[in-house]
Amino acid sequence: MADTMTPSMATRIGLTNWRQNIIYIGFVGIFIFFAVTLGHKGFLDTNNLLNIVRQTAPIAIMAVAMTYVLAAGEIDLSIGAVAGLASVAAAMAMDVGGVPLGILAGVGTGLIVGVINGIISTRIGIPTFLTTLAMMGVAKGTSMWVSGTKAVPILSDGYNWFFGGGYIGPLPVLLFWMLVVAAIGHIVLRRTTFGRWVLATGGSETAARYSGVNTRNIKFKVLIISSFAAAIAGMLYAGRFQTGRFQLGEGDELSVIAAAVLGGTSLFGGKGTVVGSIMGALMIGLINNGLILAGLEFSQQLIARGAIIILAVAISQNRKST
């Protein structure tokens, strides 16, 4: 609010910077911790490290889009289910009409869901929290229904190589997907009017509107970007597993939102960095990988992961007031 207690500017900036950089400090800290404790179990093997990248890429790509959604002061809970739906749609369409139709179906799924989310949220005015929560069920139900809950195999080697399974030299194609999306996401958020307007909309919708920003349009677009990214992630899952399946991406929304928040994006809008979100996603991948190598059971992994995420987010959050 207008007159929050303002300690001297220097400490304020110092404090925010410290909090904003916690992701890098945490990342390095956790990496060193695992390197020391799990080094003998192969944590530092190049293969294992590239594996972390492969597993993290879809989360990272969705986290880039989520940065926009959160920075605009909105949220998208439907991404995990949309990823699953897109994987099913791509696989089934490919079966009928080959790779081009498959890609079209996957991407189209994302765009259609995004437009529906956008219309419901900005025209009817239902909060995105609700719209996308409901859409999560709709998308998941649709993918279960059209696929008869069965896995749909993808037989095109070309597709499977390009969307997730392939390698260029020793490097997985997924690494390049992640880097390209991160680069585009970063430049658009930092250096284009659209990105600036997203940050303005989330920082203060009233102020943005009074300044001439079409905030409804901005919200509409970030929801489309988010669904589009989820569809890409779903198609990458499909390529890596050579299968379209409704469970692909299930529950990813939690990891994605956590990745963005870990990276310094504010749940209250107005602040966000794409690089931070990528780092957040990698950190979550790191934690997952470490917990598996440590020999924890899946149930224990869930608990440990949840606890670590809450801890990290709690530290990285800016306190609203003292």
Place this chain on the structure above:
Amino acid sequence: MTNAPYDFAVKMTGIGKAFGPTKVLDDVTLEIRPGEIHALLGGNGAGKSTILKILRGVHRPDAGTLEVLGKRLTEHTPDESKRVGIAMIFQEMSLVPTLTVAENIFLANELKTSSGLIDDSTAVDRATELFKSLDVDVDPMAEAGSLGAGQRQLTEIVKAIAQKARVLILDEPSTALSTHDVEKLFAFLTKLKAEGVAIIYVSHRMDEIMKIADQATILRDGRHVITAPLSELTLQSIIEHIVGKQSRGLSGITREDTRRDNILLELRKVSGRQKPIDLNLSIHAGEVIGIAGLLGSGRSAIARLLFGIDPKMSGDIVVAGKKVEINDPAAAIAQGIALIPEDRLRQGVVLEHSVADNISLSVFDRISKRGWISQQKWSDLATEKIKSLKVKTSSAAAAVRTLSGGNQQKVVLAKWLASDPRIVIFDEPTAGIDIGSKSEIIQLIRELAREGKAIVVISSELNELLAACDRILVMSDGRLLRDMHRDEFEDPIAGQHTAAGNMQFAERKLQTTLQEVRNNG
């Protein structure tokens, strides 16, 4: 100064506007020359904000024409008005706190490199230049949220200038500013004026108007009263034009002398974080005191401090002879203090719930036993309050939504009175309600005083203070500068006015006092 092919930067002629059956503007003319600072004056409800909103394209006029820079405006939208060069400085409304100053200044108007990307370094340079040329010290790289009120206000203006505004509207720009910042602002406006910008300046502070404005237009009750150069107007004549011949309807309320019992509430040298400063004040049981002051004088700060919303930094609060600490609203309620806030409908009632539920909302603990609500006590309480406040409702079970505005306000009052407070603070008790309900609420305030409660009324409506209060305290810059008995506002020569005339005399005297304390401290 300018060789523009038009005489007026803004020429509004015969503007009329009605909201439903209420006519808020009737045949109003407003003409502003380029390179002129034009004061727009009038009391509450005079129509100032409506005409500015029409100029800003927020409202469409029902009648009349609007010319900007010599061109007739036919499309009335905020975008169109912005496009033709009209900018309005909102109270800290158009800055995004999470963006930097430079980013804010060029928001929705970004500077770009040849490749189409945002060019922030040029933006910072341009902003630095602008601030320098206007002799203002604001860091373009700082986050807007970290700026002080004065810097924010100046940034808003720089933003408007950067977007090539030719007509600049400032609505109470100085309320959040220190004296030093006001000087800066004025120097700034003088420079803009020299560059041919037309400036509309709205303020209740006559000392500022007298100092900065070239021309003034006064509105009253939605009508144009006068437009004249400031050199031809005196403070007295301005106030007379603003107040007018009729005091709007509250003169019929009789105010018998209340008993002054023991002192119920006493403040000893109380200071808040910024306001109030060294406040000494005592209120007797059965007394209604009014707090008057211009916007930003700290009148609402007293309410927030007493109700535990803002912290007290020093001094003592004494309730019924006992020193108390009020750190939050719950502590205030425990001391028998109730605050009826300005934004009653939003903070006060649950529209979908019944009248009875709303009334009992804050006292459930008092009408229930071990968590079970006593139906008997619940309905008794509602019935009693509906009766005593004359709430017009079909039944206690009707949803508050179904009631008229004035009656919804009464439900809010009933809710606060249900806790049976000893001290009641009203912040703008009649804002936004019709004149009939207004006088009913003022009568209710008098009645509460008769029951022995101590009452504080904070209001910007002078006639309301004069109708309701036994004593009126006048504040400026957080300090209490006058403590006047209501009788001091009467014309010493008795019997020469009607009731309405008396009220008008008192209102003028109070208005003059308000301006005096700002000038002389």
